[in-house]
Amino acid sequence: MKKRLKMLWQLTKGNRILYGCAFLCVALSVLVSLVTPLIVRTVLDSIIGDAPLSGWPARFVDFFGGRVVLSENIWIAAMVFVLLNVLNVGFLYGRGKLSAMAAERIVLGLRERLYDHLQHLPYQEHVDAETGDWIQRCTSDVETVRRFFAGQLVEFSRGIFMLGIAIAIMVPLNWKMTLVGLCTVPIIFLYSFIFMLKIMRDFQRADEAEGRLSTVIQENLTGIRVVRAFGRQAFEKDKFDEANEIYCGHWRRLMRILGLFWSLGDLTAMTQTLAVLVFGSFLAVRGELSLGTFVVFITYEGMLLWPIRQMGRILADMSKCTVSIGRIMELLNKPLEGQLPDSVKPSLNQDIVFDNVYFEYEPGKPVLNGVSFNVNAGQTVAVLGSTGSGKSSLVQLLQRLYEYQGGSIRIGGVELNTIDKHYLRSRVGLVLQEPFLYSRSILENIAIAQEEAPLERVYEAARIAAVHEVIEEFDRGYDTLVGERGVTLSGGQKQRVSIARTLMADSDILIFDDSLSAVDARTDVEIRRALLERKKGVTTFIISHRVSTLSEADFIVVLEDGKVTELGTHEELIRRPGLYRRIYDIQSGLAGREAEA
Numbered sequence: 108m109k110k111r112l113k114m115l116w117q118l119t120k121g122n123r124i125l126y127g128c129a130f131l132c133v134a135l136s137v138l139v140s141l142v143t144p145l146i147v148r149t150v151l152d153s154i155i156g157d158a159p160l161s162g163w164p165a166r167f168v169d170f171f172g173g174r175v176v177l178s179e180n181i182w183i184a185a186m187v188f189v190l191l192n193v194l195n196v197g198f199l200y201g202r203g204k205l206s207a208m209a210a211e212r213i214v215l216g217l218r219e220r221l222y223d224h225l226q227h228l229p230y231q232e233h234v235d236a237e238t239g240d241w242i243q244r245c246t247s248d249v250e251t252v253r254r255f256f257a258g259q260l261v262e263f264s265r266g267i268f269m270l271g272i273a274i275a276i277m278v279p280l281n282w283k284m285t286l287v288g289l290c291t292v293p294i295i296f297l298y299s300f301i302f303m304l305k306i307m308r309d310f311q312r313a314d315e316a317e318g319r320l321s322t323v324i325q326e327n328l329t330g331i332r333v334v335r336a337f338g339r340q341a342f343e344k345d346k347f348d349e350a351n352e353i354y355c356g357h358w359r360r361l362m363r364i365l366g367l368f369w370s371l372g373d374l375t376a377m378t379q380t381l382a383v384l385v386f387g388s389f390l391a392v393r394g395e396l397s398l399g400t401f402v403v404f405i406t407y408e409g410m411l412l413w414p415i416r417q418m419g420r421i422l423a424d425m426s427k428c429t430v431s432i433g434r435i436m437e438l439l440n441k442p443l444e445g446q447l448p449d450s451v452k453p454s455l456n457q458d459i460v461f462d463n464v465y466f467e468y469e470p471g472k473p474v475l476n477g478v479s480f481n482v483n484a485g486q487t488v489a490v491l492g493s494t495g496s497g498k499s500s501l502v503q504l505l506q507r508l509y510e511y512q513g514g515s516i517r518i519g520g521v522e523l524n525t526i527d528k529h530y531l532r533s534r535v536g537l538v539l540q541e542p543f544l545y546s547r548s549i550l551e552n553i554a555i556a557q558e559e560a561p562l563e564r565v566y567e568a569a570r571i572a573a574v575h576e577v578i579e580e581f582d583r584g585y586d587t588l589v590g591e592r593g594v595t596l597s598g599g600q601k602q603r604v605s606i607a608r609t610l611m612a613d614s615d616i617l618i619f620d621d622s623l624s625a626v627d628a629r630t631d632v633e634i635r636r637a638l639l640e641r642k643k644g645v646t647t648f649i650i651s652h653r654v655s656t657l658s659e660a661d662f663i664v665v666l667e668d669g670k671v672t673e674l675g676t677h678e679e680l681i682r683r684p685g686l687y688r689r690i691y692d693i694q695s696g697l698a699g700r701e702a703e704a
């Protein structure tokens with residue numbers, strides 16, 4: 108809790124003067140509202156009545172020409188009354204504007220900080236993340252913080268000013284009435300505070316449930332094709348209903364508690380008003396309280412009760428805000444991707460040595476174990492292995508998306524984990540099996556990292572990826588819009604657009620992680636030929652299950668359960684029994700049968 112409040116305080120940095128001015132407006136507005144009933148009191152008791160005058164009411168009356176003048180021109184007092192109210196409106200406007208300005212600035216900064224932080228988290232965090240929950244933290248949790256800074260914070264200060272100034276005015280007027288008028292304030296405070304502590308956990312649960320609900324919606328919309336293809340609509344609906352029911356359940360509970368809170372608050376407020384009325388009448392009958400002072404107390408009671416009750420509500424809202432800030436902090440406190448201070452930027456067009464590499468995602472569960480092989484600069488390496496054997500993990504290490512825990516990977520003799528990550532990723536092109544395309548034109552998708560590149564370079568990349576002609580056939584050519592995640596393109600077309608995108612960069616190392624799987628065998632050959640021809644000298648890793656693709660590599664690495672079980676050229680491997688030979692036999696058998704058929 109202390110940490111969350113500290114974070115809220117830190118967030119106000121740079122906007123404290125604005126808040127200071129907003130608080131000043133609040134204080135002035137409170138002062139003006141509390142002075143107004145005193146003018147009514149002066150008019151009732153000393154202008155219409157004949158109670159003696161002293162202090163500032165006497166000076167006020169003298170200023171307007173004395174009692175007689177004022178009693179004959181009562182409109183003057185009415186005008187002062189109106190003027191004070193106009194002033195009050197001005198202060199309220201100032202308060203609203205200043206606090207809104209400060210809140211917008213704080214939230215703008217917070218959103219930017221949050222978004223920037225997410226961009227630099229380790230890749231594993233993104234893989235493990237519940238996207239919907241993260242989106243919720245960046246949107247509705249930030250919105251809760253905005254509401255706190257824009258309204259609740261200054262509203263809370265209004266309650267404090269109101270209480271402080273009212274006590275200062277009420278005590279000299281009648282201390283007994285002050286005691287009666289404020290007797291429930293500590294009760295309301297205490298009760299609101301206990302309530303705030305109690306409800307905080309419920310708000311947290313409701314927020315988490317909302318995050319899960321967002322995740323269900325997000326997963327459903329992203330995977331809609333799978334849902335349709337497998338007729339999983341009913342299952343998805345049940346999943347959604349369950350998450351929705353849990354979320355609504357939390358809110359029902361919250362509403363019950365809030366309802367109880369408000370009803371008890373109403374009861375306390377009514378008791379308080381009744382006490383003031385009864386005790387005030389009693390004192391008035393005994394002549395201990397003038398009519399004007401009685402009116403002041405009743406008016407103050409009405410004015411005080413609402414902000415004090417509001418303070419309770421604000422305390423409860425603050426608990427929601429502290430929950431949201433806690434959830435935001437949880438993201439902001441996630442350590443960023445480590446960057447060694449001495450990161451180097453060597454030339455990557457060099458020999459690569461994998462030396463006894465050990466890697467695991469979870470402790471004690473090796474994914475790569477003792478992987479060793481050497482790649483000469485400019486060579487093409489093919490990687491084969493059954494599913495889950497560690498192929499993708501192996502190539503992802505080359506972009507430092509993950510860090511290996513044992514052994515060594517050296518590029519031109521430089522240890523990989525000392526190379527600057529940003530530099531490394533800009534020089535190592537990775538094409539994934541399931542590429543992500545933005546909802547923009549094909550041109551923008553290909554030139555995403557090279558917006559200034561001449562069109563000819565884009566065409567060249569698309570030609571190598573064997574997609575140029577396909578794009579030209581579209582009505583709008585390169586300006587064709589790709590729907591969200593490229594739904595208007597076929598799987599193979601998307602893969603080729605994403606290959607073209609990677610080829611735009613001037614990479615020293617290219618990795619194709621099964622990224623030709625959705626492309627037919629003939630186009631696959633075309634792309635590889637074009638690559639060999641036009642990207643000569645670029646070290647290339649190709650993960651594939653196609654022997655026709657694998658066979659053309661300089662050598663093949665066969666991975667099984669994270670270990671290299673075979674290493675050699677196509678000719679060498681087909682002569683030995685093993686996985687490669689088995690795959691070769693199956694695929695050449697199939698090819699033979701296809702040819703016969």
Ligand SMILES: Nc1ncnc2c1ncn2[C@@H]1O[C@H](COP(=O)(O)OP(=O)(O)OP(=O)(O)O)[C@@H](O)[C@H]1O
Nearest residue numbers: 234468469474492493494495496497498499500501
């Ligand atoms: N981000 C991750 N966190 C935890 N475990 C992971 C992660 N990614 C992969 N794994 C696990 O590591 C093992 C190797 O996965 P990897 O993706 O490297 O295999 P692969 O050979 O590329 O498989 P495929 O051919 O199916 O793509 C698998 O058991 C997989 O479940």
